[in-house]
Amino acid sequence: MLRSDLQLIADWIPARSRVLDLGCGDGQLLAYLSQHKKVVGYGVEIDVNNVIRCVSSGINVVQGDLEAGLSDFQSDAFDVVVLSQTIQAMRHIEQIMVEMLRVGREAIVSFPNFGYWKNRLQILQGHMPVSETIPYDWHNTPNIHLCMLRDFEALCAKNQIEVKERVVMDGGSRIDFLPNLLGSLAFYRIGRAV
Amino acid sequence: MNHDPHSVGLVCPQTAHFSTPLTLASGHVLPSYELVFETYGTLNQQASNAILICHALSGHHHVAGRHHPDDKAAGWWDNMVGPGKPIDTDRFFVVGVNNLGGCHGSTGPRSINPATGQPYGSSFPVVTVPDWVHAQARLADYLGIRCWAAVIGGSLGGMQALEWSIRFPDRLHHALVIASAPKLTAQNIAFNDVARQAILTDPEFYGGDFYQKDAIPRRGLRLARMLGHITYLSDDGMGEKFGRLLRSGEYKFGYDVEFEIESYLRYQGDKFSDYFDANTYLLMTKALDYFDPGTEWGQGDLARALQRAEAKFLIAAFTTDWRFSPARSKEIVKALIDAQKTVSYAEIESAHGHDAFLMTDPPYVALMHAYLNLVALKAGV
Numbered sequence: 167m168l169r170s171d172l173q174l175i176a177d178w179i180p181a182r183s184r185v186l187d188l189g190c191g192d193g194q195l196l197a198y199l200s201q202h203k204k205v206v207g208y209g210v211e212i213d214v215n216n217v218i219r220c221v222s223s224g225i226n227v228v229q230g231d232l233e234a235g236l237s238d239f240q241s242d243a244f245d246v247v248v249l250s251q252t253i254q255a256m257r258h259i260e261q262i263m264v265e266m267l268r269v270g271r272e273a274i275v276s277f278p279n280f281g282y283w284k285n286r287l288q289i290l291q292g293h294m295p296v297s298e299t300i301p302y303d304w305h306n307t308p309n310i311h312l313c314m315l316r317d318f319e320a321l322c323a324k325n326q327i328e329v330k331e332r333v334v335m336d337g338g339s340r341i342d343f344l345p346n347l348l349g350s351l352a353f354y355r356i357g358r359a360v
Numbered sequence: 361m362n363h364d365p366h367s368v369g370l371v372c373p374q375t376a377h378f379s380t381p382l383t384l385a386s387g388h389v390l391p392s393y394e395l396v397f398e399t400y401g402t403l404n405q406q407a408s409n410a411i412l413i414c415h416a417l418s419g420h421h422h423v424a425g426r427h428h429p430d431d432k433a434a435g436w437w438d439n440m441v442g443p444g445k446p447i448d449t450d451r452f453f454v455v456g457v458n459n460l461g462g463c464h465g466s467t468g469p470r471s472i473n474p475a476t477g478q479p480y481g482s483s484f485p486v487v488t489v490p491d492w493v494h495a496q497a498r499l500a501d502y503l504g505i506r507c508w509a510a511v512i513g514g515s516l517g518g519m520q521a522l523e524w525s526i527r528f529p530d531r532l533h534h535a536l537v538i539a540s541a542p543k544l545t546a547q548n549i550a551f552n553d554v555a556r557q558a559i560l561t562d563p564e565f566y567g568g569d570f571y572q573k574d575a576i577p578r579r580g581l582r583l584a585r586m587l588g589h590i591t592y593l594s595d596d597g598m599g600e601k602f603g604r605l606l607r608s609g610e611y612k613f614g615y616d617v618e619f620e621i622e623s624y625l626r627y628q629g630d631k632f633s634d635y636f637d638a639n640t641y642l643l644m645t646k647a648l649d650y651f652d653p654g655t656e657w658g659q660g661d662l663a664r665a666l667q668r669a670e671a672k673f674l675i676a677a678f679t680t681d682w683r684f685s686p687a688r689s690k691e692i693v694k695a696l697i698d699a700q701k702t703v704s705y706a707e708i709e710s711a712h713g714h715d716a717f718l719m720t721d722p723p724y725v726a727l728m729h730a731y732l733n734l735v736a737l738k739a740g741v
Contacts, residue, residue, distance in 0.1 A: 222730040
């Protein structure tokens with residue numbers, strides 16, 4: 167069973183496509199995709215133990231730091247580039263978004279929605295929020311660039327990135343009503359605006 | 361001794377004689393030659409479980425185990441090859457071979473040239489990585505191995521694995537290229553040339569024909585090895601091990617050995633000059649300098665050269681290796697990705713510099729275990 171957020175991403179990826187999974191962790195998504203959708207691709211992962219896990223399950227993985235850019239990959243080399251729940255911990259966000267759409271025709275980005283009502287409530291109560299999708303205390307969080315849906319969309323517009331599809335989830339179910347308030351996890355399918 | 365369940369135990373080198381002439385990259389033809397090799401484990405019925413280990417500059421066929429119960433040291437990769445080790449001899453049939461031009465038993469400058477009855481010496485032709493791979497392929501034929509489960513090598517050995525994947529794409533399923541490079545940089549060639557100059561200018565070298573003079577260009581070999589050794593260690597590793605330690609605790613204001621690092625390097629140089637052949641050293645460094653599959657097979661484009669490859673690749677590099685830095689391995693990785701090949705890359709944190717490929721940093725061992733398990737599954741063992 168694939169984690170529900172990864173399942174949503176997997177459902178967006180066409181069979182037999184070439185996929186680059188940035189921050190691929192233990193390679194779960196790629197393993198699922200290669201098994202069920204005959205997808206070929208590579209993962210990029212910084213942690214050596216995760217790299218070894220990927221190798222164990224026969225996933226192509228390249229150890230590297232996303233902050234260093236994607237210069238190892240040619241333009242238009244992939245159908246889909248995935249960045250799952252990683253962007254909020256990255257330093258150079260615009261750079262990676264532009265790079266993703268250089269090497270891939272399309273990208274899928276997911277991130278925790280800071281505008282989620284439980285987060286807002288905790289701020290109103292005078293605390294930095296801790297929730298299922300942002301499970302860190304303020305002093306030890308890897309997240310440095312949290313945003314809400316509208317912020318992300320504004321950044322896309324600024325960089326001529328087209329939002330092709332958006333899904334917002336909370337606890338495994340889709341949120342269509344007031345997503346920026348009621349959704350804890352956002353998924354975007356984006357491409358180059360022409 | 362030898363009750364270690366993870367050791368291949370006592371091993372015995374074998375010699376294969378080849379009488380089909382081998383045309384070398386230089387145009388020279390070796391009418392006949394011998395290769396010394398060792399094997400560990402058992403070749404299965406389908407001959408699907410064979411692994412070739414390619415050695416680096418000063419390596420040889422003696423990869424694992426001991427020749428005599430009282431041998432002080434085991435083979436050079438004994439930590440990686442044996443029952444239950446990453447290159448598991450309970451599953452694989454492992455072949456180690458001394459390359460042509462070597463000085464551990466295969467035909468080389470020290471061997472007697474059948475045409476003259478004298479050692480080849482300076483007349484031994486320059487051999488290249490492709491020449492070695494050619495000869496290794498004939499050894500595979502000799503052993504009844506049509507397709508290697510994997511070809512594995514570190515440093516210059518990794519270059520052979522890479523060459524295998526391009527030259528004989530259908531004769532290996534996996535190539536493990538560790539702490540290697542797709543070609544040398546100017547800096548690397550420069551190091552090699554200083555090493556060569558040390559040997560070539562040693563008065564005991566006699567233009568390569570020192571055997572008949574009962575001479576050994578020891579000083580040259582020593583210097584070459586000392587220089588090489590510096591480049592195999594990391595600054596940090598060397599600092600940690602030796603720092604500024606003095607042997608006698610005080611300055612002597614002279615040129616004898618004072619710092620521990622001097623003592624260590626001289627010891628390494630002396631030891632090396634006792635057994636290694638000066639002509640072989642020259643040949644090996646030349647083979648390194650000439651290696652450039654991107655130019656040979658891809659008109660300067662490594663990705664194009666690697667289009668031919670069918671093997672799956674594991675590329676590994678070590679963070680403190682500056683002789684063949686991770687950036688060099690990543691050139692191979694990039695070319696493989698551009699060529700849409702199956703490849704994984706790991707950059708192992710290690711303080712051991714270039715030598716790390718011979719060491720047992722835990723993530724490195726875990727990586728090799730994981731990858732070789734895939735190799736075994738593919739081989740059906």
